[in-house]
Amino acid sequence: MKRRALITASLIAAGLIWAVTVGAMYQAVRRFETTPGRGAAARTMWPARSRIVPGRDRWTLVMLVHPHCSCTPASLQELERIIEMSGTSLQTYVLVYRPADFPAGWEKTETFEAAKRLQRTHVIVDADGAEARLFGGFTSGQTFLYDREGALRFSGGITSLRGHAGVNRGSKDVVDIVHAKAQQGTHPVFGCAIVTTTESEQRQ
Amino acid sequence: MSEIATDRESGIDARATALRDEQLRARRVRVDRMFVWLFLVQYVGGIIGALTVSPYAWEGKVHTVHLHVWIAVAGGAGIIILPILLAIFRPGTTLTRHVIAASQMLSSALLIHLTGGRIETHFHVFGSLAFLAFYLDWKALLTATVVVAGDHFLRGIFWPESVYGVANPEWWRFLEHAGWVAFEDVFLIWACVMGKREITESAARQAQVEHLSELEQLKSAALEMAMAEMQVASA
Numbered sequence: 001m002k003r004r005a006l007i008t009a010s011l012i013a014a015g016l017i018w019a020v021t022v023g024a025m026y027q028a029v030r031r032f033e034t035t036p037g038r039g040a041a042a043r044t045m046w047p048a049r050s051r052i053v054p055g056r057d058r059w060t061l062v063m064l065v066h067p068h069c070s071c072t073p074a075s076l077q078e079l080e081r082i083i084e085m086s087g088t089s090l091q092t093y094v095l096v097y098r099p100a101d102f103p104a105g106w107e108k109t110e111t112f113e114a115a116k117r118l119q120r121t122h123v124i125v126d127a128d129g130a131e132a133r134l135f136g137g138f139t140s141g142q143t144f145l146y147d148r149e150g151a152l153r154f155s156g157g158i159t160s161l162r163g164h165a166g167v168n169r170g171s172k173d174v175v176d177i178v179h180a181k182a183q184q185g186t187h188p189v190f191g192c193a194i195v196t197t198t199e200s201e202q203r204q
Numbered sequence: 205m206s207e208i209a210t211d212r213e214s215g216i217d218a219r220a221t222a223l224r225d226e227q228l229r230a231r232r233v234r235v236d237r238m239f240v241w242l243f244l245v246q247y248v249g250g251i252i253g254a255l256t257v258s259p260y261a262w263e264g265k266v267h268t269v270h271l272h273v274w275i276a277v278a279g280g281a282g283i284i285i286l287p288i289l290l291a292i293f294r295p296g297t298t299l300t301r302h303v304i305a306a307s308q309m310l311s312s313a314l315l316i317h318l319t320g321g322r323i324e325t326h327f328h329v330f331g332s333l334a335f336l337a338f339y340l341d342w343k344a345l346l347t348a349t350v351v352v353a354g355d356h357f358l359r360g361i362f363w364p365e366s367v368y369g370v371a372n373p374e375w376w377r378f379l380e381h382a383g384w385v386a387f388e389d390v391f392l393i394w395a396c397v398m399g400k401r402e403i404t405e406s407a408a409r410q411a412q413v414e415h416l417s418e419l420e421q422l423k424s425a426a427l428e429m430a431m432a433e434m435q436v437a438s439a
Contacts, residue, residue, distance in 0.1 A: 007293045014286040018303075021282025022310060025275055029317060030363050032271050070258030070270065074320070099265035129264070140262075160365035163258075163320045168365070192262040 033161045036188035037139030038196075046150035047134040052124065054150055055091040059178050062093045064132045065115060066140035067107040069192035070163060075141035076114050077165040078158040083119055086178045092118065095126040097140070097194045129195040140191035145174055153177050157189030164190075216411045223407035228340065228400070229296045235338045236291040239304050242335065243284040246311050250276040253318045272318055283310050298341075305344040308332045309351040321366075330388055337392040340399040345389050353382035 046054050054060040063079055065072055076094075083092060094115040098107040107125055115123045126132055135144055145154035154177055160168035173185030254276035260267035287307040290300040312328045319325045329352060336344050356378035359366055364373050 011286070011289055011293065014289045017282050018286040018307070021279055025279040025282070025314070028271065028275065028279075030366070033366055034363065066262055068260065068262050068267070070261075070272075070320070097264075102265060164365060166365075193264060195264060 033164070033190075035162075036157065037141075037191050037193060039186075039189065040135070040137045040139075040142050040144070040155045042136040042144060042152055042155045044152050046146050046152075047136075050131060050134050052093055052095075052131065054146055056148060058088070058148065059086070059090045060093070060146045061090055061174070062095065062135060062144045062146075064126075064129075064135070064137045064140060064142045064194055065094055065096045065111060066192045066194050067096050067098070067109040067112045069111070069140040071159070071191045072111050072140045073114060074159045074163045074165040075143075075157065075191065076111065076118070078168070078171045079143070080118055082158065082171055082174050082178075083121065085175045088120065090120065090178055092121040094118070094121055094123045095131050095135075096123060097126050097129050097132065100128045132194050133197070138193055138195055139189045140194055142189045142191070142194075143170070143174065145177060145185075153183070154185040156185070156187035157191070158187065159190055162190040212415070216408075216415050219414065220404075220408040220411035223410050224404050227403050227407060231403075232301065232339055232341070233296040235335075236295045236300055236304065238338070239308070239335070240288050240291045243288055243307070243311065246315065247280045247284055250280045250311075250315055250318055253315065257318065257320060275314070276318055280311075280314060283307050283314065298343075301339055301341055301344045302347045305336050305348040306351045308336065309348045309355070312352075313355055329385065333385065333388055333392055337396055340396045340403070342393040342396040345392055345396070349382065349385050349389055352385050353378060356381050 046060075052062070061079075061082070063075065065076075079092070079094075083090060096107050096112055096115065098104075112123065115121065124131070132138070132142075135142075137144070139157070141157050141159065143154065143156065143158050144152060147153050154174050156170050156173075158168065158171040158174060159165060160170075168187070170185070170187030173182055173187060176182035177185055251273070254270065254272040258270045258272045261270045284307060287300070287304045290297070290303055294300050309329065309332065312325075312332055315328055316322070316325045333345060333348060336348055360373060360375075360378045
């Protein structure tokens with residue numbers, strides 16, 4: 001009789017755990033996936049102190065990447081689609097973060113290799129996120145699009161959620177701007193933090 | 205005479221029903237046990253997947269254990285604890301089957317999430333439906349389908365990008381996804397009905413054979429008794 005009561009009590013407890021787990025899990029995942037990273041504090045023009053030279057005869061796209069961020073492969077998938085749809089009118093730079101005191105090779109992840117496979121794309125290792133600070137970006141996946149005059153036309157992420165590739169307003173805006181169907185664009189960015197301070201904040 | 209025949213037939217029917225129920229229950233207990241192992245394998249697989257795909261969350265050069273790992277460990281355990289306990293302590297019952305069906309679909313949703321929404325992981329849903337069909341209980345398939353459709357419906361309302369990739373899908377979009385599940389269901393439900401019918405027919409044949417065997421034994425016993433009486437009389 002006691003054993004029967006114990007089993008019934010265990011099953012009721014397991015049922016409660018089951019229901020609470022399902023609810024809590026949905027809530028946790030939802031919060032995680034829909035919470036964007038820190039938006040960029042980008043200047044309206046190409047940062048003069050950057051060692052990257054923008055294309056004067058084409059659009060220049062810069063994406064910041066944390067090589068170990070598990071959400072960033074989705075951003076690179078979207079970037080691949082943008083590059084395909086934009087053709088040769090777009091020059092792309094992917095800046096891969098690496099802490100200066102970390103050994104060389106730390107950044108050579110699958111994400112790094114995926115970036116290297118992109119067409120018409122230069123992959124540059126960004127020591128300590130110095131370039132990211134110049135561009136005013138904080139979050140992996142942050143994308144900047146500059147026109148031929150060096151004016152910023154798009155700043156933001158190109159995925160709809162953390163780690164979710166697929167059609168979204170950010171990537172659509174970039175393609176539309178390149179094809180002169182839109183003027184400006186911005187979109188939340190979803191990814192791991194690369195740096196936490198801008199260049200001016202760091203100087204202070 | 206006809207009353208005796210009716211009693212005999214109802215006796216055979218009752219025996220056939222008992223045999224069918226016994227066979228179905230034995231089969232369903234076996235499937236419950238199979239799901240216990242499947243849940244454990246999926247649990248370990250989910251943790252390995254999380255550790256492989258997204259072990260850490262990063263902030264610059266600082267890393268912490270990724271939320272996906274905690275979800276695989278705690279969420280995965282929370283999903284499987286009830287069906288496993290039911291399979292152990294209430295094997296073969298209707299409640300156990302339906303909880304297993306719902307939990308298996310939730311496991312699919314968890315694995316899809318842990319693998320970053322990979323389209324390939326969505327095949328887990330279809331494989332799971334096929335496993336659930338082993339129960340030969342089409343109602344368990346309906347429970348699984350309702351869970352899948354409910355998951356898509358609710359996420360479609362509150363969090364559409366996670367399931368459709370776009371922020372403003374049509375309201376009926378969840379029906380399109382559930383429709384593919386229903387497509388498989390049609391054939392699996394048919395297989396369940398046919399499978400159960402075969403077991404019913406097999407049980408009826410077995411009951412008939414048992415009955416004939418009993419009659420033969422009775423006849424043999426009566427014959428032996430008659431021969432023994434004749435021997436006594438002739439002596």
